Amino acid sequence: MRVVMFGYQTWGHRTLRALLDSEHEVVLAVTHPRSDHAYERIWNDSVAELAEEHGIPVLIRNRPDDDELLTRLKEADADVFVANNWRTHIPERVFALPRHGTLNVHDSLLPRYAGFSPLIWALINGESEVGVTAHLMNEELDAGDIVRQEAVPVGPADTATDLFHKTVGLIAPVTVGALDLIASGQTEFTPQDRSLASFFHKRSVEDGRIDWSRPAQEIERLVRAQSAPYPSAFTHHRGRRLEVLSAVVSEGRYGGTPGRIFHREGDGVVIVAGPDAHTGANRGLALTRVRTEDGRELPAPEYFTSLGGYLTARP
Template identity: 60%
Template sequence: MRVVFMGYQTWGTRVLEALLESEHEVPLVITHPASNHAYETIWNDSVAGMAERHGIPVLVRKYANDEEVAERLRELRPDLLVSSDWRTWVAPEIYALATHGAINVHDALLPRYGGFAPLNWALVNGEPEVGVTVHFMNEDFDLGDIVVQKRVAVADKDTVTDLFHKTIDLFAPAVLESLELIGSGRTDWTPQDPAQATFFHKRSIEDSRIDWTWPARDIVNLTRAQVDPYPNAFAYYKGERIRVLAASVSSARLGGTVGRVFRPEGEGVAIVCGPGARGGSEYGVVVERVRTDDGVEHRGVDFFRSMGGYLTSHP
């Protein structure tokens, strides 16, 4: 197939690399401009750099709906547009210029977790599995018919970085399998149910703030969803910000006021939390490892040298 590729960051480079190593032809690459957004500087291998090393023309666009893009597609007459980590809506009149339209690969089990940072959000929400979905583009964002879907179980200790590595390896085979199915003439794709769809916004600093009224498991999931190299979950102790790098659920229920630095447990210190904390019905969060703003990491038992005081969500 003649494929015009639209992609960005490491997700895009993995798919582009697979296309270049396959029998498919890639006459044009479209990518986004460089960004300083915290979540767009982490897995940021350059799609443009890979295309240029292979002598492929590159267009840089935030949106790919302008007349120059349309004219290039009319000239090239591609069989398919393929996108990976393309972060803006593509107009139907653009992908209609390809014989088979466009497919997108998304690191979620659509129709749930459309939009941004799906692995982080899925881990925050305690999902038992994540995955990768290849779907056709239509007028709705991340809601086109599904071509291929691959699933990955979330282990108890998995962090978002673990899930990135588990799912990124599925991008290339999922896309190549999809191209084979489309090229075979198959048309019986799996429609998505819009009533089951969830769509998530980009994560920002506010989304990493620990709310001690949450149940312990939810706070632990938040810390797992924000491990390095992502912006870490954070709270304040004596007015100073600390980043919580590792945490677990306490062995016993703890009663009292949320945020209270209660007692040592293992290498950490148990913190009172949860909506039922006053009645003693909630387990606490064992803060096992923290990092202060000077970049120094500490075991919880070393950082909290005396019990008492409170961790808070704001200074």
């Protein structure tokens, strides 16, 4: 089939690579300009460069809604459009243009985690698996019928970076497998159960701020979700920003006020956490490695030379 590809960053790059390695023909690539957004500088392999290396025409757009682009898309005479990590709304006059519609590839197990940063949100929320879904696009974001979907388990120590590497490998089989089904003449696919749908916003640095009134288990997942190269989870100590690079849920139960720097346990320093921390029924969070405001990385017991005082969400 003749394919026009919409994509950005490494997800789009891997999708284009999969298409180039398939029996389908890529006739045009549309991608975004480079961005200074903290999360868009990560995993930023260039769709434009890969397309140009293979002689594929490239159009760069923030939004796919101008008349010139529509003309080029009509001239491409595509059987199907394929989108992965396209960051702005694709209007119906675009996604309905090709003969078989538009296949969107999304890194979650739809209908859950539609929208942005699904792997990070899924890890924070303690999901047991993540995956990649290819679905036909309709007027509602990430809501069309599912053509193919594959999942991988989330391990107890997995970071968001680990989940990226697990799921990016699913892009090729999910995308090409879905296209092969469409090319075979299949037209009936699996409708999404919209009662299970959830939609998430783009993450920003602010979303890494630690709230010590949350359970330690949730904060520990936040720390793993904000693994390098993502901006680290952070708190404040004595008015200065302190990044938490690694942490584990404590073995003991610790009571008191959330954020209290309380006890050395193993290789970490335990911080009291949880909405009902005053009961003494909660595990704490044992910080094991931190980064100071001036960029020094060190084991938490070396940073906390004395106990007492508090970690706070803001200076």
